[in-house]
Amino acid sequence: MRRVGCLLLALAAAAALLTGCAPEEHEEIIFAMDTVMQLQAWGDGAEDALTRAVQRINELDRTLSVVNENSDIWAINHGQGAVEVSPDTLHLVELALELWRDTGGALNIAMYPVVRAWGFTTGEYRVVPEPERAELLEYTDLGRLELDEAAGTVTLPEGMELDLGSLGKGYAGDQVMDILRGSGVTSAIVNLGGNVQALGSQSDGSPWRVGIQDPEDESAYLAVLEISDLAVVTSGGYQRYFEEDGQTYWHIMDPATGAPADSGLISATAVGASGALCDGLSTALFVMGADAAADFWRGREDFEFVLVDQAGTIWVSEGLEDSFSLAQGYEDRTVEVVRR
Amino acid sequence: MNIRRITRMALLTAIALTIFVAEAQIPAPVPIYGVKLGLANIVTVWAVFLLGPADAAMILLARVVLGSLITGQMMALMYSLGGGLLCLCAMIPLRKVLTDRQIWVCSVAGAVFHNIGQILVAIAITRTPSLVVYLPVLLVSGVITGLFTGLCAQFLHERMRKLLRL
Amino acid sequence: MRSTRFWVLIVAAVLAVSLLAAAVVRLASPGGSVAEITVDGQVVERIDLDRVTEGYTFTVEDEWGSNTIQVEPGRIRVLEADCPDQVCVRQGWISDEVTPIVCLPHRLVIQVSGGTDAGVDALS
Numbered sequence: 001m002r003r004v005g006c007l008l009l010a011l012a013a014a015a016a017l018l019t020g021c022a023p024e025e026h027e028e029i030i031f032a033m034d035t036v037m038q039l040q041a042w043g044d045g046a047e048d049a050l051t052r053a054v055q056r057i058n059e060l061d062r063t064l065s066v067v068n069e070n071s072d073i074w075a076i077n078h079g080q081g082a083v084e085v086s087p088d089t090l091h092l093v094e095l096a097l098e099l100w101r102d103t104g105g106a107l108n109i110a111m112y113p114v115v116r117a118w119g120f121t122t123g124e125y126r127v128v129p130e131p132e133r134a135e136l137l138e139y140t141d142l143g144r145l146e147l148d149e150a151a152g153t154v155t156l157p158e159g160m161e162l163d164l165g166s167l168g169k170g171y172a173g174d175q176v177m178d179i180l181r182g183s184g185v186t187s188a189i190v191n192l193g194g195n196v197q198a199l200g201s202q203s204d205g206s207p208w209r210v211g212i213q214d215p216e217d218e219s220a221y222l223a224v225l226e227i228s229d230l231a232v233v234t235s236g237g238y239q240r241y242f243e244e245d246g247q248t249y250w251h252i253m254d255p256a257t258g259a260p261a262d263s264g265l266i267s268a269t270a271v272g273a274s275g276a277l278c279d280g281l282s283t284a285l286f287v288m289g290a291d292a293a294a295d296f297w298r299g300r301e302d303f304e305f306v307l308v309d310q311a312g313t314i315w316v317s318e319g320l321e322d323s324f325s326l327a328q329g330y331e332d333r334t335v336e337v338v339r340r
Numbered sequence: 341m342n343i344r345r346i347t348r349m350a351l352l353t354a355i356a357l358t359i360f361v362a363e364a365q366i367p368a369p370v371p372i373y374g375v376k377l378g379l380a381n382i383v384t385v386w387a388v389f390l391l392g393p394a395d396a397a398m399i400l401l402a403r404v405v406l407g408s409l410i411t412g413q414m415m416a417l418m419y420s421l422g423g424g425l426l427c428l429c430a431m432i433p434l435r436k437v438l439t440d441r442q443i444w445v446c447s448v449a450g451a452v453f454h455n456i457g458q459i460l461v462a463i464a465i466t467r468t469p470s471l472v473v474y475l476p477v478l479l480v481s482g483v484i485t486g487l488f489t490g491l492c493a494q495f496l497h498e499r500m501r502k503l504l505r506l
Numbered sequence: 507m508r509s510t511r512f513w514v515l516i517v518a519a520v521l522a523v524s525l526l527a528a529a530v531v532r533l534a535s536p537g538g539s540v541a542e543i544t545v546d547g548q549v550v551e552r553i554d555l556d557r558v559t560e561g562y563t564f565t566v567e568d569e570w571g572s573n574t575i576q577v578e579p580g581r582i583r584v585l586e587a588d589c590p591d592q593v594c595v596r597q598g599w600i601s602d603e604v605t606p607i608v609c610l611p612h613r614l615v616i617q618v619s620g621g622t623d624a625g626v627d628a629l630s
Contacts, residue, residue, distance in 0.1 A: 038628075189627055196628040211626035224626055234630040269630060328553050331564035373593050373608040413590050415611040437508065445513040452520065462608055467547025468615045473531050474606055479524035483517060 024203075028054050032061045033169055035193025041180055042187040042203045049183035053176040057192075060175065063088055064168045066112065077112075077161040082146070082153035090152055092164050092171055092276070093145075099280045100142045103296065106284040108255035110140040112163035118260075120251045125242035127249065133258030140255060170233060170279025173197040177275070194239070197231040197275045211327065213238075215267040215308055222330045223306065223314065226323045231275035235282040236267035254287050263289030264309050271320060272303035281305075290315050294338045305338075348391070349399055356383035356403040357410070364411045374458050374474075375481040378451060378489060380407075384424075385431065385447040385493040386500075389440075393432045400424050419461045426457030443497055447490025452482040532604055539601060539618050541582045543575065546613045555580050555601070555618065570612040582616060584609065 026046040028039045037057065041050055063086055065071040072089040085093075096109040112121075114136045119125035128136070139159035146155040156162065169192045177199050180188045188199040189208050198208045207228045211221030215238045225232060237250035237260070254261040268286035270278040281303055285293040290307050297305060297317055304319040313334045316324050321337050360380040380403060387396035404424050408417035430453035431446050438445055455478040463471050543551040545568045561578040563585055573594065574586040581601040584594040587609060594609035600618060607616040 191628040191630075194630050196630045198628075202627070208628070209626045211629045213629055221626060221629055232628075232630045322548055325550055325552070328551075328557065331551060331553075331562075367596065372597055372605050373610070413611075416591065419610060438513075439507050442510055442513055445517065448517050448520075462610060465610060466544065466608065466613045466615045468544050468617070470617060470619075471606060471608070471615060473603055473617075474608075476524045476527035476531060477604055480521065480528060483521045483524065487517070 026050055030054055030057065032057050033064075033172065033193065034165075035169070037190070037192045039176065039190040040188060041185050041199075043185055045183045046180070046185050046188070049180045049185050052183075053179045053190075056175050056179060057172050060088060060168065060172045064092070064164045066163045066165065073162055073164060076154050076156055082148065082151065082155045084151070084153050087152070088171070089164075090147070090149070090154070092167050093147055093154055093162070094149070095171075095276060096164065096167060096280065097142060097145065097147065099277075099284065102300075103281075103284040103288070105255050106287040106292075107166065107280050108140055108142060109162050109164055109166060110142055110145070110160050111253045111255055112161040113139060113159075114253050114258050115163070115251065118249065118251075118253070119242070120240060125244070125249070127244055127247075128258065137255070137258045166283045167276050167280050169193060169195045170231065170275035170277070173231060173275035173279075195231065195233045195275060195279060198227055198229060201228040207323070212269055212306055212308075213267070214330075216312075220329070221327050222308070222333065223327055224325050225271065225306070225320065226325075227271065230271055230273060231278045232269060232271050233275065233278040233282045234267060234269040235286045237261075237286075238266070252283060252286050261287040263287060263292075265289055265293075265307055266310055267308040268293065269306040270303050271305065274302070278303060297338070298340050345395070349395055352383055352387055352391075353399050353402045353406075356380045356399060357406055359383065360403060360407045361410055364407075372477070372481075374455060374462070374478050375485075377485050378454070379492075381427075381447060381450060381454070381486075381489045382493045382496060384427070385443060385450060385490060386496055388428070388431045388435055388446065388450075389438075389443050389493075389497065393428070393435075396431075397428055400428060415465075418465065419458055422461035423454035423457035426460075427451070427454040429453065440497070441494075443494045444487060444490030447493055448483055448486035451486025451489065452479055455479060455482040528604060532602060534620075539580065539620065541577075541616055541618045544615045544617070553577055553582065555582060566614065568612060568614070570614075571609075573609055573612055573614055575616070582618070583607070584616070587612065 024042050026041050028050045030037050039050055039053060062068060062070065063072050066073050068074060072085040076083045076085065099107045115121060117128045117136055144157040173190060173192050173195050176190055177197055180199050186200045187203045190197050196210050201207050207226040210225045210227055210232045212223045212234060214220045214222040215236045218238060235252060237252060241248055241250035249260045252261045265286055268282050270281040270285060272278045285305055285307065288296060290309055293305060293307060304317040306320065307315040313336060315336050315338055318337055318339045326333055363377060363379050384396060384400050387399050404417065404420045408414055408420065427450040431450045434446050434449050459471060459475055459478060463469055539555040541553045541555055542549055543566060545566065550566055558577050558579045563574055563576045565572055565574045571588045573584050576583050576585040581599045583599045584607055587595050589609055589611040594607050597607050600607055603618050
């Protein structure tokens, strides 16, 4: 579903290009990490930098893929004992462990077997019954994962499988930003399948306008954030789901229950300087729910949030108060500003 | 300050205030922000011309402060002060190059600068510099209302001259 | 002392220039109409009046007061406000950039500008 949206976005961008845009705009649209990615950069050196950025994304895709038999993740999941991995993988597993601890387990990169049992990797969806869930959760205790920084190895306990899907796109975005910045590009925006990351501001100096999708209407956005030099990442139940007996089951699993997260939220957006962090946190906030997410945010300084609950209320952390506005047609929505 | 002068200023302030409050009661003919006749301006122009800058400034100040208090629009105080001060700044030097028959010119200049002052205050308070596009409309309105109040002041002066033997 | 004719010419010139400027503001507009509502200089809402198909109202509340704003295809107005002077309410509908609505007590400005809604640069 989300891919269709991205394709439409890409088509719209292509149409905008044809009808004439600033001459120094450069754009790449690729398919990687199981999603459509759009990269736009302005100015001298942008074309070269984008080419290298695309190479880097493809390299990370090969390294982090859970289905590619030559990837680090495949090696970790199917290997015996300590498996040597690339610095990228090592860094991400470290970050994932840190977030797992910080979020009280709300972000867990070992949920892959659970997600698979529910059918989200194959499309053969089924509601996993309680005893089976408990059994699957036994293999998700990240405290038992061994990481040897010096040797650059990761060791998984028997039965555990990792999937860095909740961090990979954000990390790729950070890498793209580094490459563009290093090449002297001062204005760029990339959309890696809904992970939006901006470098600097628009070429005319105004901030980027990033729309937050309406979880209940994929063709519309309910709010706009005006941002510069930030990552905006949204996790929503609308991105991948199936319905059975009138009940909706989405792909974001609560690591505490082994079932789709049922926190009252239908969308969670994290905004901050680091794409990888925001990627992981958007999932974690979705699992936590509005109250726990607000408490978690009060203990940190490195991100802001926008949450949408089932009643349609939008919760915005105070750091975004000035950059947040409701989109056309959504002026009536209740907005609660969460303060420290 | 002699008693004659104080009495004269008090009288004029009272007249200006009455006109101001009365005008505030009737709906503006064109309900656009900053566009109004400004009948109290008649008194200011007349005072600038015949009593001098110091007296005119005091009458204006008293009228603006009391007027805001009476109509209960303290926000309008800032706004009237900005306009009023700029208006005086334009009228005082002009007075020196105008004859008794050209009082109305002083009023037009006053009204135009009053509107420029209002725009500057509105831009400062709402922090919206783009409000400057509003200026042409307000200038047109300023010229027309300034002309009206100026002619009123002109006629007033011709009658008062005989009456007060000034 | 200048002749009265001189001053008549000056006043006429000021009037002409102002009228011309007002006309230029209106004609220089690229077409389309986007209403931008700002409070204390911050944009709180941007509405493409050409894209409005059905009228609706909403309320902008800030620390200075509240204004209920009504939108219809191509035009916008303040329907209700709790400000003392009510100038914003009495101004009525606006549809172009010539006369913005200003509610000074609430620091609220509604300005219509040419162009169409810029939309967003990316969707998350």
